[in-house]
Amino acid sequence: MARYEPKTIEPKWQKRWLESGIFKTPLTPGGKSKFYILDMFPYPSAAGLHVGHPEGYTATDIIARMKRMQGHVVLHPMGWDAFGLPAENYAIATGVHPAQTTAQSIAAFKRQIQSLGFSYDWEREIDTTNPNYYKWTQWIFLQLFKKGLAYEAHVPINFCPSCRTGLANEEVHQGGCERCGSAVIKKNMRQWMLRITAYAERLLQDLERLDWPESTLAMQRHWIGRSEGAEIEFRVARFELRVSVFTTRPDTLFGATYLALAPEHPLVDQITSPSKKTAVEAYCQEAQLKTDMERTQVAKEKTGVFTGAGAINPVNGETIPIWVADYILPHYGTGAIMAVPGHDQRDYEFAKKMNLPIKPVARPLEGEAIFERAFEEDGIAINSGEFDGLTTADFKKRMVEWLSKKGVGRPRVSYKLRDWVFSRQRYWGEPIPVVHCQGSCGGVVPVPESGLPVALPDVSRYQPTGTGDSPLSLIESWVKTKCPVCGSAAERETNTMPQWAGSCWYYLRFVDPYNDQAPWDQELQKIWLPVDLYVGGAEHAVLHLLYSRFWHKVLFDLGLVSTIEPFMKLRHQGMILAYSYQDKLGVYHGYDEIDVKDSKAALEATGEELSSRIEKMSKSKKNVVNPDEVIKQWGADTMRLYEMFMGEFELSKPWDMRSIEGVHRFLLRVWRLFDKQTPSLEFQVPSSKSPANTQRPAPSADANLRVRHRTIKLVTERIENFKFNTAITALMEYVNALTAKGAAREDLATLCILLSPLAPHTSEECWEMLGEAPFVSLAPWPVYDEELAVEEKLAIAVQINGRVRETLTLNAGSWTQDQIAAMARENPKIAKYLENAKIQRVVYVPGKIFNFVVANPAVVSE
């Protein structure tokens, strides 16, 4: 009797898979259908793998393995998104070169990932910090530059004083730095920007083609933030100046009672009247000093200051005051608005506070107007002269036409999306491959392709300077160079690219990772793209997934890729949470009953109890589960199976150490079915009921035919549809049936194949025990017969008015409605309900339900 020892069999098969090269993807699919299945590659942190990582990796591995066995040629690679701040911050603290820590982290991550037995083609491994890789990241940047999509700008940007670097709009959350949480300040700095706004419309439109989660599509739509409306020009009274405003409600123009400009608006200085100058300047300066965080926190109370100037409403000639208010964002629309307090809640609040008039210009379609707050819905125009009575939608159109005709307005579409701040004043990133020529070129000169990669030099100190220059600026020998065009003295660009650069195109490099002539081969790109299935965390919904779509579209326009979208189907894994046990004082004690046993016992004396909650895993809550320990205790297959068994893939769910034992027991039961030395379970223990202590004879191949076919069907469909938890329950039921009834060789072979994507090591070992040739991983996936995949016995529920009163058990076959009806009527339990009852109709769902709808069911009392 061989024991089930994951510790022995798992490394054994991992070694065999690697040595035999069975998971190596050929250069091309060679006439077969391709399947490109990709994980969001990880940032290899020093903390090691989190149990959340393997959830997605296991899912893709299961599908990759099944697809491979179904005859597809599968591209399933893995790599490392290795530039980033943690390694750099560690370097600042210790002086250890980030390349060194990164290499260590990659090695640790790789060991952990490999210990789970994923079927990656490791020969295609990518590391974004490898010069052979980032050479091409820089090359793509130069293509963007040549197309005018990368440009230098001196604009106020979000700057994190703690990380001492500029940030992209997408990296700021509620006014704070995404990474460290510090309040972000505005800083005017020279920046490299990418013109992502030029692609706003296409990034929005093409979302419709994608099989992505609705929430992610919604986030991208929201982030792009398209609004249709109009730009309207107001003359400034007593000046030869005009102020343009953007509005989505041109129909409310009659209701504009003031104009508001952002404090940063360029006209503020020009129009402010002398008597207001001091107050306005003070207000604008204060707004400048406020961080975004403060500016939004104070958002509840509107503030502003009157400029003393007036604007003339083009539609009725009324003069309305111009205010400055910091609830107007400088970078959206025109940085100025026409305020309509009657129909915009923010303007309403401002008007109330400043005692400005509120003029309703629309009424609800039905009911009375109540003006305790702004009426923001669509309605019917009032107080709007000749336009009275128009619906909001019609009025919008008419007003835009009118404005266009008069030359004081035009239709306009605005986007919330802003250009991507692409430079970082940090060390551990790809150098931006340009030089600043001090000679006749006099400006930015791209490094020619022959000069790539612009290698990241070693530095003596990694500390960001905080002055807007990266640590690279301190290496004079590196900074001082010659202009590649005119040969004059030149300085290298010292900013580096953001974390997101490398991940913008890695899926392309996987199709051709060793190419040193081009980032990828044209033919190979045509063959393998797009990525058929992409799996990773939802936290990248607007960062990585938007940036890489943008790059992909640029590459498409350059003729370098032939699909307009990179990732056709996307799924996110749900977050893995954990129990945390906390005492009255708020001290955390661990993540499961065993872990907190001692604490519990100690508290028992005082009568105090630990409260448990489901929360995100974090060190401070002492509820972080270490994958290494899980594998050590239970084995990789149990870990894989448990991660999939926990619940719906896309939902968050808590880790429960008690439940993991259940799937482990399942593997033990599987093992015993195969292990010839082990007596069949029922006879292992002699009992009075079954005295024979003998091996149960194997049943005929047909004995479990139906359950076998049904299991094939269920497992296949459920894996295909990401229902891994119920794919496992189907296998559990099959194993329970085989344990009870005995298993034919066909059953064992089928079980082994079906289980192999989920628990590959155990399956390989069982396959070997069956005496089959090596590698169940290469076995063809079984097909099922639809007719055989139904139960042998039909159970038809017979209902009276929708309530089940009896179940008829019949042999599978074609039964007519009349036959079923006759049997149901004859059934005594049903008959007693039908006595004296008037049957109005019957509903028959073949093979499932037979329902008598009766007017006056007999009252059955016992």
Place this chain on the structure above:
RNA sequence: GGGUGGAUGGCGGAAUGGUAGACGCUACGGACUUAAAAUCCGUUGGCCGCAAGGCCGUGAGGGUUCGACUCCCUCUCCGCCCACCA
């Protein structure tokens, strides 16, 4: 405030118009054992009942339907994302 998911036994969850609670965990009872562990068998939503059986039950309330966890309306609570975007 906007978006997007979710709420089902003691617990994790199954069932997307057709027998609610599959599968797993826990607990209890039994077998085996000197004993324990492991393993196996049985029970395990609630209430009434010796039983047969009946009634109630999927966050709350209403609706559609022969039939609703599932569809529609109203509401409550929770997660995640975004948020003064005119």
